[in-house]
Amino acid sequence: MNASGERPPRDTAWRWLGWLWLGVLTLCAVWLGWMLRHGLPADTDLTALLPADRQVPLVEAADRKLGEGFEDRFLILLRADDRVAATQALGDALETLVDGRQLARVDWRELDLADADPHDWMGPWRYRLLTPAWQQAIARDGGESLVEPALRxxxxxxxxxxxxxxxxxxxxxxxARQPQSPIDAADGLLTLDAQGQHYSVLIGRLAGSPYALPMQQALHATLERFQQAHPEAQLLRSGLVFHAAAGARQARHEMSTIGAASLLGVLLIIGFVFRSPRVLAQLLVPLVTGSLFALALTLGLFGRLHLLTLAFGASLIGIAIDYVLHLQCDRAIHGRAFRLRRLLPSLTLGLISSVIAYVAQALTPMPGLRQMAAFAAFGLIGAWLTVVLWLPRFKLHASPFTARLAERWWRLCQPRRRLPPWLALVLALGLIVLCTLRLTSDDSLALLNPSPAALMHDEAQVQQLLDRDTGSRYFLVRADDTQALLTRLAALDQRLDRAIAAGLAIDYQSLGRSVPSAAEQDANLARVRTLYGAPLESLIQRAGLPADLAQAARARLDDAPRLTLTDWLATPLGQLQQRLWLGQTESGEVATSVVVSGARSAAIADQLSAIANAQPGVVYVDRVARIGTLLGELRRHTAAWIAAAMALMTLALIWRYRGRAWRVVAPPFGATLIVLAVFALTGVPLNIFNQLGLLLVLGIGLDAGIFNVEYARQPSAWLAITLSTLTSLLAFGMLAFSATPALHYLGLTCLIGLASVWLLVPWVRPREPASASNAPKAPKAHSEENSHA
Amino acid sequence: MPQPDLAHRAHRLLSLLLACLCLAAPLSAYAFDLATLQQRLAQTPSLAGKFTQQRRLADLGTSLDSSGNFRFVRGQRVVWQLERPVEERIELTPEAIVNGSGDRTPPGGEQVARLFLQLLEGDWQALASRFEIALAGDAEAWQVTLTPKAKALRERISSIALDGGRYIDHLTLRTPGGDTLAVRLYDQHPLSGDAP
Structure with missing residues (x-):
């Protein structure tokens, strides 16, 4: 393993450290295996990334409850000329999935959703339930005006x-005032008539998770077969399972195109430069061990892991490729003359500066960023340890070609002029002005939504045809007990009704519309008694019915029970509203949501917030806006901490490099500015994902800056910088072609940023070798190397 | 296009006449089936006439009697113009029941409206998914009886009886509670042309 074949005492100590590191990693692997025996404890909910005190548990509960229908079931609308036969075929095909236990059940026949007649089960409660219009009519003239319509x-x-x-x-x-299901029965099928078209409705309930791959594949295959057999049939799909399946398919597709292209590119380049497949494996070892170390420590520290942490943290560890390449280039070129000692200061400085950036991030109050920062920092430290402790012991067949290539490449990339500091400053200021003037930001939810446009179109159309809301806007209403809650709901409903009458283009679903408070129900019964006076007698007389009927009708009012919330939620109509009911909260209150549907605008949102604020115990929640705010907060925090980390790093670098520090920071900071300026010019908005990409650019750019200054005259350093930016470009920059917005933005940033780093490095390379502080060290280091040899 | 339509009708009449001449009376009655009846009813695309409606309420031993006129356009709508004891225009389409003030009442009324239209049209194929259908009599005096298949429907309707000749003359709906809705249609005449 030892390239020199000799074992000086310090080398033995080094060797022991290597073995120790292997022990640590084995421990990590064993512990991780034990931790993951039940699967990865991963969060996918974006809000889990936010500070705990900011998460309103009740809002989360409402979100979950309102989203349930979307997650555990799906809905297909089918339109075809031969509707009955086509629906029969699809229904039967889906039934086979029920038999195969992939689905829990499928409703599509006429009687699948048949409820008993409301007249049968609402009977005794009716005398205590009155619409506002009827209340007003009875208040006006005792109900005389209601006789004529009743007669008709x-x-x-x-x-x-x-x-x-x-x-x-x-x-x-x-x-007539209660929410009605638009789904109806016709031709023996569940049917939706909308916009002059007949659609068959097929509702599937999943037996398990919407992310279960075998179920997704079975469902997909069934629908594909159906479409092939019935090409004329139009299917509209709605439900999380379709989005999840599309996401999985897209990921597989991109893995086999973008992923394969990246991998092939890296293989070709490394193979070309080092002429040895071994180097490639050695490139991966630090990344794998770093990830292992990071995963174990982060899980140990946080107990859980967010999927976003895993994805982006793993990308950030990619910076570690730098360490490998610098080491291997140096080894390949110097052969037996290679000494780790000479590289160690730069490698360490690269690590420290990156880790400083992450430690700064780890201090933010956002758990999501802390997790990500911890993961990346541990990963880099792990990878660095592997590079330093293990890699020099791995065999490397140094090809003379590598040295020749480095020399030729070095000469080829000598710029005729260098960039003077004042020009760099002017350019930087210009770009900063451009960015402040033109740069926009985007924190919309669409960033997190990888679903293809066709599916989103289907979803929107189904929601529109069904006149169904997605439950993304609602009022959260709380009170000490159910009666107080119902009173609050009634007041809220009244305000909403007034606003709607005044032109607010929304509709809403409220339990208050169905269940009046006990006091209101008593008042309604009194109103009905008024109605059952003279107006009833007039009705009976005009209809030609026997007069003693009035007495029989009045007798029914005597033992009319009150409708309780529990009663209502158990009725077939009430079951449709169960998603609104949140029940008892942790603080002992009761809570419900009032879902808003209809038009969307900032003005409407303001009006709804104002309505909520006018009443105690009511808050207005806009899920989409809320996630947007969260993303924005995450983005601003990241930006602020990146800036702080940059300042801190600059200070550290000035302390070491003095007047040359600007040459070190020019590639990372310059590339960052170029990326931002390109975004500003082309109108690409700034979001959390391209900012995470900037972190990667900064890390790789900084390593390039350090090595560029430390080894200004060494072709191997320039080759390593070229290779590291090129491979990172292939690994991350290619993601710019992904259809997933988050990956696309990360990739785009890396593509522009890493290319800028690479282009900037030669222009700021110092003319003289090494810095003043480094100069006296060089001979000393050399003499130590000699003593080892 | 009155010319082809006339020719079509003449041809149909001729073949009917021929059938009557060639076959014995019992046999011709046997040949009179639901499809033939449907065709016969379909020969009048739109129709107007008067009605009396009597709803007998078994519990009360009394009845709600009304009368008025109606207009029926096959496959589209029936307009039920109540004249006594109150004035009310009720329009039934396959989509909804709309009253004089333009309100859709009662909720879920489209099911009732659809049933009513299917009965007036003699659309037996559509009705067969929910009812057992029995036919008696001949082309000039036929009776159709419908019995619900599903339990849910049997709880509301015990039977529906239709009778008539050229047109439907009577419609009687019985409920399990003993109530009866009896509708008599009379003074019926086809509307000129196919326009509503």
Missing amino acids: RLFSPAARPDPVADPFGLLDAWL
């Missing part, structure tokens, strides 16, 4: 009049 209703061929139980049709009037 009694003689309608379609009505089912019941002159004793409900001569005025109280229940029908009340039911």
